[in-house]
Amino acid sequence: MESTSETDILFFCAHCSASLVVDSAAAGVTLDCQKCGKPTTVPSSSVVAAGEEAAKISDLQRQLKENESQRTEITGYINQHSIQLHRWQLRLQTLNERQKKLQTELAETSGRQPASPL
Numbered sequence: 001m002e003s004t005s006e007t008d009i010l011f012f013c014a015h016c017s018a019s020l021v022v023d024s025a026a027a028g029v030t031l032d033c034q035k036c037g038k039p040t041t042v043p044s045s046s047v048v049a050a051g052e053e054a055a056k057i058s059d060l061q062r063q064l065k066e067n068e069s070q071r072t073e074i075t076g077y078i079n080q081h082s083i084q085l086h087r088w089q090l091r092l093q094t095l096n097e098r099q100k101k102l103q104t105e106l107a108e109t110s111g112r113q114p115a116s117p118l
């Protein structure tokens with residue numbers, strides 16, 4: 001965050017929540033946001049502390065949201081891979097059964113000929 005002097009007002013754009021710093025002389029004036037260009041009103045200097053608090057709250061909310069979206073992503077991966085794992089297990093089971101069947105068939109066929117172990 002930018003450093004502010006005693007006379008500066010730190011506030012947040014009503015549209016994009018960008019943190020903006022202006023001279024206290026601009027209190028109550030409507031300015032175009034430096035980030036989104038939309039008009040936003042500069043509060044009185046008394047809002048500075050609340051603004052910092054609001055910045056922290058919005059930062060925490062952002063982190064929480066980011067954390068939540070990562071949780072959703074990972075949970076999705078786990079579910080997806082659980083389904084895939086189940087499919088592979090079924091496929092392996094099928095292959096095992098087929099292997100047994102083929103070995104049995106081979107043993108029966110080889111049985112008519114000299115020693116060919118399983």
Ligand SMILES: [Zn+2]
Nearest residue numbers: 013016033036
């Ligand atoms: Zn803005």
